[in-house]
Amino acid sequence: FMRMSHMFGQGFWGEKVSSQQSAVSSQEDISLTIFKNALSGSKMAVHSRSSNVYATLDNDDFFQYLGGTAMAIRVLDGKTPEVYVTNMSNPKMPKQETLEKFMGREMRSRYLNPEWIKAMMKEGYAGARFVDKVVEHLWGWQVTVPEAVDAAKWNEMYETYVLDRNGLNIKEMFRQSRNMWAYQSIVARMLETVRKDYWKPDKKVVETLAKEYAESVKDVGLACCDHTCNNPLLTKFTSSVLMSVPGLKSQVNGFMKALDVIKNPEQQGSRAVEQQRRGAAKAKAVPSGSGKKVEGYEMQDITSSGASSAPIPYLFLVGFLLFLGLIMLGWRKRK
Structure with missing residues (x-):
């Protein structure tokens, strides 16, 4: 409401008009009241897409504006309007599609597609981060337009990126990209979706997510994204899931210790100093000449003398003068 309630027209150009300025007795700005009145009663929210470059899940703008509009109408009227995408990616066949259908096709062709x-993931760290953002944007749609994101979408994401149904060794891909934090963020987002009752998978799925999350925190530390580092409710939820399964109780201690390192950076710093001290002591203990003999070519600087390169510009000049002479000779013969 606050970002989109600027007034245009009738002498206004993007201003916000307070109730004091308009001499109206109201608890909110008059521009906000007008904006709410304009939205209330809307039956449909529509957004257009004119290419295949960007769709619903590869950046946050789509759900922030279209989803935000739908959510604002729901707040005012108590019901989400119909949400459509005007698909103009093929100019010869433009069409209106429901958000659910448009997003479903995007997921199958891109994010659930093993080739994609x-x-x-060949893009390394950035590629892993992008996959994480796809899951984050699915969460954005879940909150703003919950009718468009059913359990099937979360189940497919889980089966693709956690269970590795395509046999891609997906977890190792994240590890090779040196961005296991992206994998951790994906798992944590799925857990948070479960915790907030947006997604209600079976018990085995929740246990697997809790196990993967705890193991990743123990392995690489906490990612400290917006839904992990400062989220005691998720920590409590994860711990309770782990404690409820006999085979996973052992994971709790390592999980909590890893969290403690984040909460107490002084301990983390002292551990890092201790590791450096041990590394330095180990290096001193190894004699300098005790390593393996290195064989190869020695690289040396070779400075070329000025005489060797000098003839090149002179040859160019001579050639240029000869070229001009031939032109003049031809011109005289024509006369």
Whole structure:
């Protein structure tokens, strides 16, 4: 409401008009009241897409504006309007599609497609981060337009990126990209979706997510994204899931210790200093000449003398003068 309630027209150009300025007795700005009145009663929210470059899940703008509009109408009227995408990616066949259908096709052709996943993960750290953002944007739609994101979408994401149904060794891909934090963020987002009752998978799925999350925190530390580092409710939820399963109770101690390192950076700093001290002591203990003999070519600087390169510009000048002479000779013969 606050970002989109600027007034245009009738002498206004993007201003916000307070109730004091308009001499109206109201608890909110008059521009906000007008904006709410304009939205209330809307039956449909529509957004257009004119290419295949960007769709619903590869950046946050789509759900922030279209989803935000739908959510604002729901707040005012108590019901989400119909949400459509004007699909103009093929100019010869433009069409209106429901958000659910448009997003479903995007997921199947891109984010659930093993060829897309392999190509994206080849991009290393940035590719892994992009996959994480896709899951984050699915969460954005879940909150703003919950009718468009059913359990099937979360189940497919889980089966693709956690269970590795395509046999891509997906977890190792994240590890090779040196961005296991992206994998951790994906798992944590799925857990948070479960915790907030947006997604209600079976018990085995929740246990697997809790196990993967705890193991990743123990392995690489906490990612400290917006839904992990400062989220005691998720920590409590994860711990309770782990404690409820006999085979996973052992994971709790390592999980809590890893969290403690984040909460107490002084301990983390002292551990890092201790590791450096041990590394330095180990290096001193190894004699300098005790390593393996290195064989290869020695690189040396070679400075070329001025005489060797000098003839090149002179040859160019001579050639240029000869070329001019031939032109003049031809011109005289024509006369």
